[in-house]
Amino acid sequence: MALSKDELKAAILEKALNAPKPQLYVKDFYACDPDAKPREVKNAANDLVKEGKMDFWSSGSTTMYAAKGRAKDEEHR
Amino acid sequence: MPKHDTPLLDELEKGPWPSFVTDLKRQAEKKPECFDILGQLELSFKDRITHWKHGGIVGVFGYGGGIVGRYSDVPDQFPGVAHFHTVRLNQPSSKFYSSAKLRDICNLWEKYGSGMTNMHGSTGDLVLLGTTTPNLEPLFYELTHDLNQDLGGSGSNLRTPECCLGRARCEWGCYDTQALCHHLTMHYQDEIHRPAFPYKFKFKFSGCPNDCVAAIARSDFAVIGTWRDDIRIDQAAVKGYISGEFIPNAGAHSGKDWGKFDIKKEVLDLCPTECMWMEGDTLKIDNSECTRCMHCINVMPRALRPGLKQGATICVGAKAPILDGAQFATMTIPFIDVNPETEFEEVIEVIEKIWDWWMEVGKNRERVGETIMRVGLPTFLKVMEVTPVPQHIKEPRSNPYVFWQEDEVEGGFERDVKEFRKRNAQ
Ligand code: HEM
Ligand code: HEM
Numbered sequence A: 001m002a003l004s005k006d007e008l009k010a011a012i013l014e015k016a017l018n019a020p021k022p023q024l025y026v027k028d029f030y031a032c033d034p035d036a037k038p039r040e041v042k043n044a045a046n047d048l049v050k051e052g053k054m055d056f057w058s059s060g061s062t063t064m065y066a067a068k069g070r071a072k073d074e075e076h077r
Numbered sequence B: 001m002p003k004h005d006t007p008l009l010d011e012l013e014k015g016p017w018p019s020f021v022t023d024l025k026r027q028a029e030k031k032p033e034c035f036d037i038l039g040q041l042e043l044s045f046k047d048r049i050t051h052w053k054h055g056g057i058v059g060v061f062g063y064g065g066g067i068v069g070r071y072s073d074v075p076d077q078f079p080g081v082a083h084f085h086t087v088r089l090n091q092p093s094s095k096f097y098s099s100a101k102l103r104d105i106c107n108l109w110e111k112y113g114s115g116m117t118n119m120h121g122s123t124g125d126l127v128l129l130g131t132t133t134p135n136l137e138p139l140f141y142e143l144t145h146d147l148n149q150d151l152g153g154s155g156s157n158l159r160t161p162e163c164c165l166g167r168a169r170c171e172w173g174c175y176d177t178q179a180l181c182h183h184l185t186m187h188y189q190d191e192i193h194r195p196a197f198p199y200k201f202k203f204k205f206s207g208c209p210n211d212c213v214a215a216i217a218r219s220d221f222a223v224i225g226t227w228r229d230d231i232r233i234d235q236a237a238v239k240g241y242i243s244g245e246f247i248p249n250a251g252a253h254s255g256k257d258w259g260k261f262d263i264k265k266e267v268l269d270l271c272p273t274e275c276m277w278m279e280g281d282t283l284k285i286d287n288s289e290c291t292r293c294m295h296c297i298n299v300m301p302r303a304l305r306p307g308l309k310q311g312a313t314i315c316v317g318a319k320a321p322i323l324d325g326a327q328f329a330t331m332t333i334p335f336i337d338v339n340p341e342t343e344f345e346e347v348i349e350v351i352e353k354i355w356d357w358w359m360e361v362g363k364n365r366e367r368v369g370e371t372i373m374r375v376g377l378p379t380f381l382k383v384m385e386v387t388p389v390p391q392h393i394k395e396p397r398s399n400p401y402v403f404w405q406e407d408e409v410e411g412g413f414e415r416d417v418k419e420f421r422k423r424n425a426q
C-alpha cells in the first residue's frame, strides 16, 4: 500500500534527519515507500525543500538532499 | 586589491590569438577581484592543481539549480575570489537575442558580479562567472522581474535544452527545432529548476544530420532531423555543378585550389554507403542504402535537398568521459513525427518512458547511456517497446548483441536437446 504524500514526506524527513551521512541521493529515499513511483518520491523531497525543512546540496553536476542545517557548505569545509 | 605577478599567465598573451589574460587584466581595472582570479590561476599553474572548490548549498529560493557554488581554497591569499559562484541563464532558442538584451545582461552582471561572462558555455547557457552568496537573491530578482530571463539547469536537473538555428535560418531543417525546444523548456520547467533524476539529463535538437549542436555527442536525448523518402534531385542544377556554373559547398572551400569540380571524386566516391552513381549525365541515388549523412547535399545544395517526408531520429545516451570514456548516443527510435499540432506528444511519450525507467534502474551518478551499457541494448529496446532493426547493430558478427529470448525459441532453453538432435541422427 502506497503511503499518502504527507506520510511519504514524514518518512523522507525522518531518514534525512537520522541517516549516518548528512547528504543523500534522491534514490536513497525510494525505500521510504517501495510502492511509490520515483517521480512521486522526488516531488515529495522537493516539497520539503520548498517548506524549508531540507536543503539541496549540489556539486554542480549532481544534487543531493540534506535535512536543514545538516549539510556543510564548501565555504566551511 | 593588489596586482599579482603572473609571469606564467603573461606567456599566454604572446600568441597571435586573443587572450583571456589580456581580457582579465582589462576587466580588473573596473573589477579588482579579477586580479585575484589571475593570481589564483598563476598559483594553480605553479602548483599544478586547481584551487577552486565547488559545490554547496548556494542557490536562490525555490530553485534547485542554475547556480553552481565556487569557492577558493586559498581565500586568505585571494579574498576577491573567496566566493566565485557561477550563474547559468537559460539562453533563448537558437541563441537569438537583441544586442540591447545582451547589454542589459552585461550591465546587470557588472552590478552584481565580476562582469566576466562565458557566452555561451558548453552547456549552451549564457554563463555569468563570479559572484558572492549575498548577491544571488537581488541578482535573481532583477533578472526575472526586469530582464524577463530565467536561470538554466544544473546538478541532477534537466539541463537547459538547446537547439540549432533550424528553420529560422536554415533550409535543411527537417522539423522546427525552435518550436520543440521552446515547448519542452516550458513543459518541463519543474525538471529544469529542481533536481529530478539520478544525475544530469540533457536534450539537444538538431534540424538535420549535420547536427550543428552536436546533439549526438553531447546529449542524453538527441533529436536529429531526417527524412524517410527520397533526396530531391534537380538534375539541371547537377549539370550546373559539373559545368562549373555553380560553386560547390556554396563556396565554403573556395580559397583552396582543388581544381575543377569533379563529381566522382568529391561526391560519388565519398558517399559512405556507395549508393550514388551517374548514368550518362543523370545522377542516380539508391535511397534505400542512403544513411542520410548529408555529404552530397552539403556539396551541391542547389541540386540536392532532403526529402519531403520529414521528422526526426532519436538517439539516446551520449556522455563526456567521467569514469568511462566518452560515448556517442545510440540510435533508438529510427523515425518519429515531430508535430506541433499534437504538442509534440509523440516525443514527450518517448522522453517519459526513458525517465520512468532510468529513475528506477539508473544508479546514483549514472548517465542514462551508462545504464544502457550496463543492462545491454536489447533490454533497453524492450523497455522502449522498440523492435530491433539491423541499423541498431554497428556491423554484423563483431557485436551480435541482439539475442534470441527464451519465449522466441521453440521449446525454450530447457528443452531436451538429445530429443531434438535425434532429427539429425544418421
Ligand atoms: C571447401 C570447404 C569449405 C567451404 C566452401 C566453407 C564455406 C563456408 C561458408 C560459406 C561459411 C559461412 C560464412 C559466413 O556466414 O560468413 C562458413 C562458415 C564456417 N566454416 Fe566453413 N567452409 C569450408 C570448410 C570449413 C572447414 C574445414 C572448417 C573447420 C575445420 C570450417 C569451419 C567453419 C566455421 C567455424 C564457420 C563459421 C564462421 C563464422 O560463423 O564466422 N569450414 N564456411
Ligand atoms: C579458451 C578458449 C576459447 C575462447 C576464450 C574463445 C572465445 C571465443 C569468442 C569470444 C568468440 C566470439 C563469439 C561471438 O562473438 O559471438 C568465439 C567464436 C568462435 N570460436 Fe572460440 N574460443 C575459444 C576456443 C575455441 C576453440 C578451441 C575453437 C574450435 C576448435 C573455437 C571456435 C570458435 C568458432 C568457430 C567461433 C565462431 C562462432 C560463430 O561466430 O559462429 N573457439 N570464440
Ligand code: SF4
Pocket (backbone or CB within 6 Å): B164, B165, B166, B167, B170, B171, B172, B173, B174, B206, B207, B208, B209, B210, B211, B212, B213
Ligand atoms: S543541424 Fe541541420 S538544420 Fe540545423 S542549422 Fe545545422 S544544417 Fe541547418
Ligand code: SF4
Pocket (backbone or CB within 6 Å): B270, B271, B272, B273, B274, B275, B276, B285, B289, B290, B291, B292, B293, B294, B295, B296, B297
Ligand atoms: S546523404 Fe550521404 S549516404 Fe545519402 S546519398 Fe548523400 S552522400 Fe550518400
